Amino acid sequence: MVSCGDTTTSNEPYDWKFPQGFPKPFVPADNPMSVEKVELGRHLFYDTRLSANQVQSCASCHLQSKAFSEPLVTSIGSTGQVHRRNAQALVNVAFNHSLTWANDEIFTLERQILLPLFGEEPVEMGVTGHEFEILKRLDSPLYQSLFEDAFGDDEINFDRIVKALASFTRSLISLNSPFDQYAYQMKDNALTPSQLRGMNMFFSEKLECHHCHGGFNFTQSTTHEKQQLDLRAFHNTGLYNTAGKYNYPELDTGLFEASAKMQDVGRFRTPTLRNVALTAPYMHDGSIATLEQVIEFYAAGGRNITDGKYVGDGRLNPHKSQFVKGFDLDEQQKQDLLAFLHALSDQDFIVNPAFSNPFEQRN
Structure with a gap:
């Protein structure tokens, strides 16, 4: 089912598995962490169907083997546009007070994720103007099941997509170097x-x-x-x-x-x-x-x-x-x-199957 609005529910509470006494990150009240939402976000993170022309996913510029960064000088968007900035590593971003290279007003992953999805200068995923096409593309038995597990029903919309992506990136914790x-x-x-x-x-x-x-x-x-x-x-x-x-x-x-x-x-x-x-x-x-x-x-x-x-x-x-x-x-x-x-490199982080491409695991 495809839609553009949303209300949010949560299922199995998320276990951060932090060392005893370790502080927990702030999580927005309207997007609590859950195992199911993180798993949905993991699929979306690796899915090229989320870009307008289906050539890039979030993972295209954030490679697990590179601690969710990329080895390019600056990123290249889904349309081939060369960007002016290097892709930041997605490491412990749940603890970040600010989330972009040069904007001190973006404090939540939910807001930051809107930039690569909908931004037009530069174009990254190129969603703007293609919203319903992309939602229709994702309307499959797999995602219907994943959205139902995460949100209580199979409605697919961008509010939920953003919340799921935020939950997955929030889960990218590296503490075993x-x-x-x-x-x-x-x-x-x-x-x-x-x-x-x-x-x-x-x-x-x-x-x-x-x-x-x-x-x-x-x-x-x-x-x-x-x-x-x-x-x-x-x-x-x-x-x-x-x-x-x-x-x-x-x-x-x-x-x-x-x-x-x-x-x-x-x-x-x-x-x-x-x-x-x-x-x-x-x-x-x-x-x-x-x-x-x-x-x-x-x-x-x-x-x-x-x-x-x-x-x-x-x-x-x-x-x-x-x-x-x-x-x-x-x-x-x-x-x-x-x-x-x-010595700050966490080798478990870059091979952790919980962070890896779920489509490759399915195959």
């Missing part, structure tokens, strides 16, 4: 001596990484039932310092586009560092290729571009974060810091 085993499971040998040295540097005042990438989710942009501080987790890291009005490429001026405040030019959301070794390339525009280069970038206190259309010394950008000061590390220290960042 070597760091987690060391910090939360009390396994003293989970980290190597090199990783331990790197961890101590990461949390030191010399490097100051933890100021922006702190807490259990390694990002300042975190909220949960035990922490409700509204931290403005958007920073200009000295990536560019071009000539002109904004000291930044006008293709993408970051948070300034939403706030119109000059101090927000070049500010972008601080991403989680969980599974960061799996999510190259880096930065909002994918302009840094490797994790080793990211370390060099922060050690230098920004990036000095000496040729091309973006010539300029980002280290001197007037809006650069106070925490990006640069630091000196010898080669062994750099390798230790890199080793710690690799």
Whole structure:
């Protein structure tokens, strides 16, 4: 049955399976988590029929093997349009206080998911103008059963689709990296001596990484039932310092586009560092290729571009974060810091069948 409106019900309560004492994320009252809704969302996440031309799914730009990111510099939409931003990893997004690279007014997954589905500039899934066609396409025995399990009847509509997708992405929890085993499971040998040295540097005042990438989710942009501080987790890291009005490429001026405040030019959301070794390339525009280069970038206190259309010394950008000061590390220290960042990779997360393509499992 196809429709455009909705009321929401919930079935089997969802077990987050967090370590004892671990905080739970906020979940909207009108979209409680349930096992059935997560399973419906998993199917929708991997289904190319959700795009207007049936060539892309959510999973096309969010690959499980890459911690639900993708190895492209910037994403390409279902119509072939090249986007200006790199696809963020979907890791512990249930805890994110903000959910896009450069908008501090989008706090819920339900609202954020509207952008890739219905956005027209750029086009991602291209749903706008094709709503009834897509709903009709999904009106199958499989989805009738999944919607009935999740919502109590087989009505298929976009309100329910968004809620199911939000529930699935909210379920993408990664808490079993070597760091987690060391910090939360009390396994003293989970980290190597090199990783331990790197961890101590990461949390030191010399490097100051933890100021922006702190807490259990390694990002300042975190909220949960035990922490409700509204931290403005958007920073200009000295990536560019071009000539002109904004000291930044006008293709993408970051948070300034939403706030119109000059101090927000070049500010972008601080991403989680969980599974960061799996999510190259880096930065909002994918302009840094490797994790080793990211370390060099922060050690230098920004990036000095000496040729091309973006010539300029980002280290001197007037809006650069106070925490990006640069630091000196010898080669062994750099390798230790890199080793710690690799210790944030959760190998179970990228093969967990609960997060995998259900259509491949059916086949």
